[in-house]
Every structure is written in C-alpha cells, then in structure tokens.
Amino acid sequence: MILSNKQKGYTMKFITIDKNNWTKGIDKSRExxxxxxxxxxxxxxxIKKLDSDVxxxxxxxxSVMSAKSVLxxxxxxxxxxxxxxxxxxxHIMKRAENDYSPRAVLGIRPYDAKAIALxxxxxxxxxxxxPYxxxxxxVTVFVGLGITRPGPFDFSTSVGTGPFCEDDLDILLAxxxxxxxxxxxxxKGDAFAITCGFDTMADEKESQVLFDILRKEAEKNITSRVEINKLKDKTILDLHEADFWDDLAFSCINCGTCTYVCPTCxxxxxxxxxxQKQAFRFRNWDxxxxxLFTRHATGHNPRGTKVQRVRQRFMHKLKYFLDKYDQGIMCVGCGRCVKSCPVNIDIREVCNMMNAYEKQN
Amino acid sequence: MGNLLEHMGIERDRVHFSWISSAEATKFVDVVKEISDKVKGLGLNKKFVKDYN
Amino acid sequence: MNTCIKKIRELSADLLEKGEVEKVIGFAKGTIPMATSPIAIQKKQDVNKLVFNSTCGLNLANYVSKGKGKIAVVTKGCDDRNIVTHIVENQIQRDQIYIIGVPCTGMVDKPKIAALFEDEILEFSEDNDTLTVSSLLKTQTLKKQDYLKGNCFYCTHKNPVLYDVLAADLVEEQKLDNLFPDVDQIETLDEDAKWNHFENLTKNCIRCYACRNACPLCYCPTCFVDESDPQWVGKGQDKTDVNTFHFLRAFHCAGRCTDCGACVEACPMGINVRDFTRKLNKDVLQLFGWEAGLDMIKRPPLDTYRPEDPDDFIK
Incomplete structure (x- = not known):
C-alpha cells in the first residue's frame, strides 16, 4: 500500500460502530x-449530497456515477x-462564493478514493x-466501505487498487x-469519528487480521482481469499507429458516457x-x-475524426498518464464505463490489446 | 411546436403564431394587444427561466 | 432466432465473397451479458462474429453514412424505416445500400430486467419467448413479452418495409386500438404536473448526448447545442438548459422519428427520452396521418405544404 501524505505520520486505529448507533452518529455529524x-x-x-432527512x-x-463530483x-x-x-x-471577475465547510463522503467504493488520488x-x-x-x-473526509461482493465488471485488483484498498481514504469500513x-x-478520519461519537476501540491485531481475511476473500471473488505489465515498455508511436483502432472505434457513437462515469476523468x-447586471464563469465537465473538445477557433480540429478521439481516450488513460506520472494507469478498475457504454466498448479488452500489441514489420 | 411546449407544461397562451402582412398594421396591433393581455393574465413565467442563485 | 443468425451470416458471406458490398454492418456479441455491439464486417471469414438477438436495441441506420462503396446493413423494422428516412432526406442513395431485413419480435428492456436483481446479471439467454437470466444470487425465467422495451411494446412495424433480402419469415404485426396511451396519460395532467413530470424525467441527465448520438436522425454536422457562434443554449447542468436540449432535439425529430428507442437504449441514466418524441409522433399521425419511414416517394409533413394542412394554430 502507498501511504498518501495525509496518512503519513498517523498511527491508524480501529473502532467498532454498532449499526444501531450508526444513524444517530451520522445525524450528529450533520451539524x-x-x-x-x-x-x-x-x-x-x-453519489449525491444528502439532504438532512436522507x-x-x-x-x-x-453507483452509476462515481464520487468525483463531490470535489x-x-x-x-x-x-x-x-x-x-x-x-x-x-467587469472584474472575482472568485464565486462557494461553501467550503467540512464535507464527508460516506460509503464510497475504496477505488473511488484511489481515483481522487489520481x-x-x-x-x-x-x-x-x-483552488476550487x-x-x-x-475539507473532505472520505469514508470508504470495503467491497465484500465485487461485481463482474470490477477489475480493480489488476490495476493496483482493490476492494479494500486504503489509498487516500480517511476511514475504511468493513x-x-x-x-x-x-x-x-x-x-481527518479521527476527527469525523469523534464528531459522530463513534469511539468504541477495537483490538488492533484482531481487527487487522479480520480486515486481511475480508480483503483476501473479496479479492478472490474478482474474476475480471486486465494485463498492464507491458504497457510501459511500448513506444507511444507504435501504439498510436496500431492496427486495431479503426475496428475498435467503429461502434463508438462519441457520446460522453465513458468519460462522465469515469472517476479519474x-x-x-x-x-x-x-x-442582466451579472456575469458568471462556470466550469463544466468536458x-x-x-x-468540440479540440476544435480550434480557426475551425481546424486536430482530433477531427472519431477514431482519433477514441484512441486519445485510451492512450491517455493507459499510456500517456502512465509515462508522465509513473503512478500506474489512469484507471481504478471500477468497470463503470464497461457497464454504461451504449455500444459495449470494453476498456478491459482495449487494455489487453494494447498490452499485447507488437508492431508488425 | 406549440403542442410539444404545451405537453411539457408551458401554458398554451404564451405561444402565439400569426400571419401578418407588413400592410396589416391594425391586425398587428390587435394581435399584440391580445397576446400581451393573455400573457399578463397568466402572470410571471417560471418555466424555462434560468436561476443563477 | 438462431436460424436467423445463420441466415444473416450466410447472406453476408455471400455478399462479401461476390464483392457486391464493401462491408456488412450488423451486431456482434458483447463482452458483458445483455450487450451487443455494432460491427462492420469486411472479410468473409469474420461473418461468424455477426449475431442477432433481443438485445440489439441500437439502430444500425445510425452507422450508415455516405461513402463510395455499397454497404449491407442488418435492419429491424425500425432501423429499416430510418434507412427509408435517410433516403428521403438524401443522406444515402437506395443503390448504395443492400438491406438484410430481420422481421423483429421485439427487443428487451435491459434496465427493467436488471431491476429484478439485487446484484449484477451474469448470464442472459433466450429461447423464442423465454428469457433465462442469472446473477450470483438467483436465476429467473421470464416471458420476453413482459419485458419488451417501451417502444417495442407499442410497435406496429416489426417487419422491414424496404429490403433486398429477408433473414427470417415475416412476423404478424400487432393491432393496437391506441398507439399512444403513455402520451394520453401525460396529457391528462395539469400544466404544473406536466412540467414537473419532465423536470423529474431529466433530473439525472448528465448531458453525455448518448441519446442524440445514438439517433440516426441526428446527423447535423454541428448540433445546435454544440454551436458556439451564436451559442443557443447553456452547456452546464442548469435544468433549464438540460430541458431546452431535450425539447429542441425532440422537435428536430418531428415527423421523422420511428420510435426505434435507440435514445433510451443508449442513455446511461435510464431516462425515457421518448416521452418527448412520442408526443410529436402522436401529433403527426393525428394531424397529417403520417408515420415516418414507410414511403420513399412521399415528402414528410414538415417538408411540404398541402392546402388541407391544419392551420387553426395561426391567428
């Protein structure tokens, strides 16, 4: 496991939360x-903002959508x-007043927190x-819930995360x-637990053993895998010019589903x-x-064709990001895009194809 | 288009179609009067209006 | 269904071998249960990739574009009517396209089936009118008729209207007393209730434009929502902008929509976008006696003028 900055220097601990006290504690934290x-x-x-009675x-x-919209x-x-x-x-643009009082995201998938780290x-x-x-x-506390029943689209374990991954979480629940x-x-997680009044300490050794068992059990249930080991050694140009992009892109309708459901896009x-007398500047997911994403004011579009755009998405996630940051690929294996794509373009297949690609001379 | 707007809950009297020649000044006045009376009767429109706050 | 797949493959292999078409556009098996993916077959040895089943809910007319060579396409009744619409609207020429028509027994409503299961569906199979669906927790046998997509439920044009060859025998068309009970139901609401219905309908819309992009009618080189000079509509999540998009897109389909349901099929958020287009379909049928895509010669109602056209809305 990689310790995130906020996790460094803190000795983790375990507590138990009786489910009868859960709602009361959560309601208390709303103050x-x-x-x-x-x-x-x-x-x-x-994943939505919870009204006071929800x-x-x-x-x-x-969840169809990830937790990225919280930030x-x-x-x-x-x-x-x-x-x-x-x-x-x-006419002088000033920062809009947004509410940056403390936030907590409850019950997110551990890989969604890993995605935040990416x-x-x-x-x-x-x-x-x-700044935004x-x-x-x-101000955000990430409370993850370990996945005990991974779905068929979950391939998180082969991309460096998993059902009980702790990266960038403040609290992990089992x-x-x-x-x-x-x-x-x-x-941060400690402060949130205290606010909720959750303070029943649990034995550290026993709890860790239990977590390890749950993690291994859950990981065993993940049957979906991708291979990413050779991506690093491929050259960008070879992959860029690979012969599979045309066939792959044929079915794509160029909607934004895959990018919007993706926790890392x-x-x-x-x-x-x-x-009237007010002007606003917004930013929207693109x-x-x-x-339109790349169309210049001149009308020229460097990625004017569908196949160029499809290639860009996968090259960015599986190659450019990997090369630039050396933090693995830009995918946490949640499988949302696999499930939501209207034409069933499957990143697992693309990833394996890219990983296995050898340039033909 | 009027039908679809009405179907979405826009009051029928907010949408008017009229064929008025440039020579029909009095018809134009009558139609505009009729439209504004009807719209005034409906009150402030809150549908299809953006709220920036 | 299986005999129809065999026939589609045989016909495709034959067409490709004889060089009559450049490619065959059809459906391929998906990588997940209840999914199929549009595919273009160019080599005879690849025809075994072609499948056809009750999960082919997208519209392949969307993949037929102007090109030099002749292409073959596998069509259901609704896809076929969109091909006719393409020809009427001059998007393709009749002689550019070879139509392998499939008389359709309806496509399944995937979200409705998924909603029966607490966990993810792992297997889906069908045998005529019986669907067998399993997840880790349970297996269920369903009657296909009870799980048809909304548009298939009201479909009266299962058979292709224009084709070069059929991949199966024609099926019996259903006769319905009322084609639009869903529209009638919304029409009984008062103005505010109607407005709430449509606001609620699109509340989860993420503006991915899958509905637009899956629609064979939406072939404008630049869609009005993508226009920036002038910009017609805001691009954010403001509900007025969201519903402006849906309203105008629907209106652009007036008299052209075949109710193929590809928009709903593609929507990742489960929005029944057809609530917008169905009203227009009902109106064009009542006002002009028109159903899109049935005739290659007649001009569509919004494309032409007849003295007897209803004009009581003009004052």
Missing amino acids: TYQLFGPVKDENGCL QPDMGYYE FPQTEKILSASLDESLEDH VKLNFDTKEFQD WCDAYD DLDDHYLAKILTP WCFDIQDEAR TCMSP
Missing part, C-alpha cells in the same frame, strides 16, 4: 459536515462579476493548484452484519454566461469524445 453518499432512485444509484444507502451494489461538480460556478458600470469593480496529480501540482478542487479536497469495523487512517470546459 459540522455536509454529507454526501450513495442514494438509490428509480434510475439506479448515485440517509446514505450503504447496501448498494454500484469536482459537473457544473461549478467559479467566478462572478458585476456588469453594473456604476460600481467601481464592474485526479489530485492533475489538480494539485508543485507549480499549480486548482484543492479547497474542496482539504460491514460485519450488525456492526461496522472501522479502520481510522488519518487525523478530469477534463473541463470554461463557459461564461451573463444575465469529454474528449466530443469533436
């Missing part, structure tokens, strides 16, 4: 934290200005920090029927809107599947 979590509706399950659905199988909403107002010329600061590599670098994302990150066993991984677009 301090804005809560997010899985909510089921007729269209499946989504409890997180901890028994869900898989990176699909539409976020980032700047605003007044257009009233009688004011001194008219997204962080882009939004929080030495040179540049995205970083401010939200700093569901043990009448209670949760919680591994507190950071001071971070691209956005900036839009300005004005109404998708490399859309021709």
Whole structure:
C-alpha cells in the first residue's frame, strides 16, 4: 500500500460502530459536515449530497456515477462579476462564493478514493493548484466501505487498487452484519469519528487480521482481469499507429458516457454566461469524445475524426498518464464505463490489446 | 411546436403564431394587444427561466 | 432466432465473397451479458462474429453514412424505416445500400430486467419467448413479452418495409386500438404536473448526448447545442438548459422519428427520452396521418405544404 501524505505520520486505529448507533452518529455529524453518499432512485444509484432527512444507502451494489463530483461538480460556478458600470469593480471577475465547510463522503467504493488520488496529480501540482478542487479536497473526509461482493465488471485488483484498498481514504469500513469495523487512517478520519461519537476501540491485531481475511476473500471473488505489465515498455508511436483502432472505434457513437462515469476523468470546459447586471464563469465537465473538445477557433480540429478521439481516450488513460506520472494507469478498475457504454466498448479488452500489441514489420 | 411546449407544461397562451402582412398594421396591433393581455393574465413565467442563485 | 443468425451470416458471406458490398454492418456479441455491439464486417471469414438477438436495441441506420462503396446493413423494422428516412432526406442513395431485413419480435428492456436483481446479471439467454437470466444470487425465467422495451411494446412495424433480402419469415404485426396511451396519460395532467413530470424525467441527465448520438436522425454536422457562434443554449447542468436540449432535439425529430428507442437504449441514466418524441409522433399521425419511414416517394409533413394542412394554430 502507498501511504498518501495525509496518512503519513498517523498511527491508524480501529473502532467498532454498532449499526444501531450508526444513524444517530451520522445525524450528529450533520451539524459540522455536509454529507454526501450513495442514494438509490428509480434510475439506479448515485453519489449525491444528502439532504438532512436522507440517509446514505450503504447496501448498494454500484453507483452509476462515481464520487468525483463531490470535489469536482459537473457544473461549478467559479467566478462572478458585476456588469453594473456604476460600481467601481464592474467587469472584474472575482472568485464565486462557494461553501467550503467540512464535507464527508460516506460509503464510497475504496477505488473511488484511489481515483481522487489520481485526479489530485492533475489538480494539485508543485507549480499549480486548482483552488476550487484543492479547497474542496482539504475539507473532505472520505469514508470508504470495503467491497465484500465485487461485481463482474470490477477489475480493480489488476490495476493496483482493490476492494479494500486504503489509498487516500480517511476511514475504511468493513460491514460485519450488525456492526461496522472501522479502520481510522488519518487525523481527518479521527476527527469525523469523534464528531459522530463513534469511539468504541477495537483490538488492533484482531481487527487487522479480520480486515486481511475480508480483503483476501473479496479479492478472490474478482474474476475480471486486465494485463498492464507491458504497457510501459511500448513506444507511444507504435501504439498510436496500431492496427486495431479503426475496428475498435467503429461502434463508438462519441457520446460522453465513458468519460462522465469515469472517476479519474478530469477534463473541463470554461463557459461564461451573463444575465442582466451579472456575469458568471462556470466550469463544466468536458469529454474528449466530443469533436468540440479540440476544435480550434480557426475551425481546424486536430482530433477531427472519431477514431482519433477514441484512441486519445485510451492512450491517455493507459499510456500517456502512465509515462508522465509513473503512478500506474489512469484507471481504478471500477468497470463503470464497461457497464454504461451504449455500444459495449470494453476498456478491459482495449487494455489487453494494447498490452499485447507488437508492431508488425 | 406549440403542442410539444404545451405537453411539457408551458401554458398554451404564451405561444402565439400569426400571419401578418407588413400592410396589416391594425391586425398587428390587435394581435399584440391580445397576446400581451393573455400573457399578463397568466402572470410571471417560471418555466424555462434560468436561476443563477 | 438462431436460424436467423445463420441466415444473416450466410447472406453476408455471400455478399462479401461476390464483392457486391464493401462491408456488412450488423451486431456482434458483447463482452458483458445483455450487450451487443455494432460491427462492420469486411472479410468473409469474420461473418461468424455477426449475431442477432433481443438485445440489439441500437439502430444500425445510425452507422450508415455516405461513402463510395455499397454497404449491407442488418435492419429491424425500425432501423429499416430510418434507412427509408435517410433516403428521403438524401443522406444515402437506395443503390448504395443492400438491406438484410430481420422481421423483429421485439427487443428487451435491459434496465427493467436488471431491476429484478439485487446484484449484477451474469448470464442472459433466450429461447423464442423465454428469457433465462442469472446473477450470483438467483436465476429467473421470464416471458420476453413482459419485458419488451417501451417502444417495442407499442410497435406496429416489426417487419422491414424496404429490403433486398429477408433473414427470417415475416412476423404478424400487432393491432393496437391506441398507439399512444403513455402520451394520453401525460396529457391528462395539469400544466404544473406536466412540467414537473419532465423536470423529474431529466433530473439525472448528465448531458453525455448518448441519446442524440445514438439517433440516426441526428446527423447535423454541428448540433445546435454544440454551436458556439451564436451559442443557443447553456452547456452546464442548469435544468433549464438540460430541458431546452431535450425539447429542441425532440422537435428536430418531428415527423421523422420511428420510435426505434435507440435514445433510451443508449442513455446511461435510464431516462425515457421518448416521452418527448412520442408526443410529436402522436401529433403527426393525428394531424397529417403520417408515420415516418414507410414511403420513399412521399415528402414528410414538415417538408411540404398541402392546402388541407391544419392551420387553426395561426391567428
């Protein structure tokens, strides 16, 4: 396991949470934290901000959308200005007032937190920090729920994460029927547990053994795998010119589903809107599947064809990212894109194809 | 189009179609008067209006 | 179903071997249960990749584009009507396309089947009207008729209307007293309830545009939502912008939509986008006696003028 910065220097501990006390504790935390979590509706399950009377659905199988929107909403107002010329600061864009009071995301899949760590590599670098994302990150507690029944699309173990992966989580819960066993991984997680009033200590050794058993059992149930071991040694040009892209892209309809359901896709677009005496700047999720993504003001489009766009998505996730950051591929194996793609383009197949590709001379 | 808007819950009287020649000034006035009376009667429209707050 | 697959493969192999077509567009087996993927077969030895079953809910007319060579395409009744619409709208020429028609017994509603299971579906198989679906926790046998997609349920054009060859015998068309009970139901609501219905319908829309991109009618080089000069509609998650997109896209399909249901099939958020287009289908049928894609010669109602066209909306 790789310790994230926030996990370093903290001695983790275990507590048990009786399920009878769960709701009471969670409700108590609402005084301090804005809560997010899985909510089921007729269209499946989504990670949403929880209204004060809504409890997180901890028994869900898989949410259609990931937890990335908690830090990176699909539409976020980032700047605003007044257009009233009688004011001194008219037309000057200022940071929009957003609520950065503490947040907690409950019951997310451990790989969704790992995905946040990968997204962080882009939004929080030495040179540049995205203020909106970083401010939200700093106030957010990630409470993961270990996956005991991995679904058929889950290939997390072959991409360096897994059903009980602790990377970038603050608390990892294990569901043990009448209670949760919680591994507190950071001071942030500790503070959240204290706010909830969850303080029944559990034996460290026994608990760790239990976690290891659960993890191994869950990992055993993951049957879906991809091979990524050779991707690093391939040259970009060989993969770029590989012969399979045309066939692969044929069925693609260039919708944005795969990128929007992906927990690691971070691209956005900036839009300005004005109404009466006010102007706003928004950022919206963008998708490399859309021709607009790269279209220049001149009308020229360097990725003007469908096959170029499909190739870009997989090359970015499985090759460029790997080469640039040396942190594995930009995929946590959640399988959401596999399940949601309207035409069944399967990243597992693409990944294996790229991994196995040998240039023909 | 009027039908689909109505189907989505936009009041029928907010959408008007009329054929008025440039020579029919009085018809134009009558139609505009009728439209504005009807729309005033319906009150403020809240559908298909963006809320920035 | 199996005999039809065999026939599709034989016909395709024959066409490719004789060089009559450049490629055959059909469906291939998916990598997950209840999924198929559009595929273009160019070599005779690949024809065994072609399949056809009750999960082929996308519309292959969407994959037929102007090109130099002749292509063959496997069509259900609705796909076929979209090919006719393409020809009427000058998107392709009749002689550019070889149609392998498949009389269709309906496609299944995948989200409705998935909703029966607490966990993920691992296997799906069908034998005429019987579906067998299993997850880790249970196996269920279902009657296909009870799990048809919404559009298939109301379908009165299962058989292709224009084809060069059929891959199976024609099936009996169903006779319905009312083609649009779902539209009628929304029409009984008051204005605010209608508005709430549509706001609620699209509340989870992520604007991935899968509905638009899966639709064979949406072939505009630049869609109005992608236009930036001028920009017609906001690009964010504002519900007014979201519903403006859905409303206008639906209206652009007026008199052209065959109710193939590809939009709903493609939607990752389970939105029944057809609630918009169905109203227009009902109107064009009642006002102009028109159903899209049945006739290569007649001009569509929004494309032409007849003195007897209803005009009581003009004051």
